[in-house]
Amino acid sequence: MAAPKDMTTLDITGRWIMNKTLSEDTSEILTLQNVRWMTRTAIGLATITLDIKHFKDKEGVEHIDIQQTMTGGIKGTEEKRTLDSVERGHKDHIFGNVVGKTKRCKVEEVEDEYLKTGWETAMVEEGVIDSYVVNKEVDWVAHQIWGFEIINGEKRYVRHVRFEKKGNNAKVITRKLVYDYIGPIPE
Secondary structure, eight states, rough: OOOTOOOTTTOOOEEEETTTTTSSOOOHHHHHHTTOOHHHHHHHHHHHEEEEEEOOOOOEEEHHHHHHHGGGGOOOOOEEESSSSEEEEEEETEEEEEEEEEEEGGGGGOOOOOOOHOTTTHHHHHEEEEEEEETTTEEEEEEEEEEEETTTTTEEEEEEEEEEEESSTTTEEEEEEEEEESSOOOO
């Protein structure tokens, strides 16, 4: 289902489900991240739901908290993003020890052509969400830009992903993840 027409990157609060038909396959990225075969298989078969709470704290700093759930209520990754460009460490049960930083930026500030292309016109004014995560132990970097695109005539929440495996077997992979809007997060 399309995102509400008035929704912007200033508030992406809601329940979202990954649209596997419109999204590109991420199994190669998961393999290079050293995600176990059984977990990769489960992720590949599961419906992935994101419950996103987007808010500003009392100091006016923007936050995006995401609880990911897979089919059957299986807990996925939990993300707590503060859009202030400060690096924060996190031990993730799927992706290991990671360090990430998140910020809001203008599309023209994004350097990578794949990450900056295709966004809805409103993204130029409001900006996009720039997420950068590193796993030094497995030696990978995942750079994502989040925003809205028009796909098949409908407004969609989308993440452009540029994944880079460093060291031996270095590789760069780009993928697009597309989400359907389900509605508000149930209380």
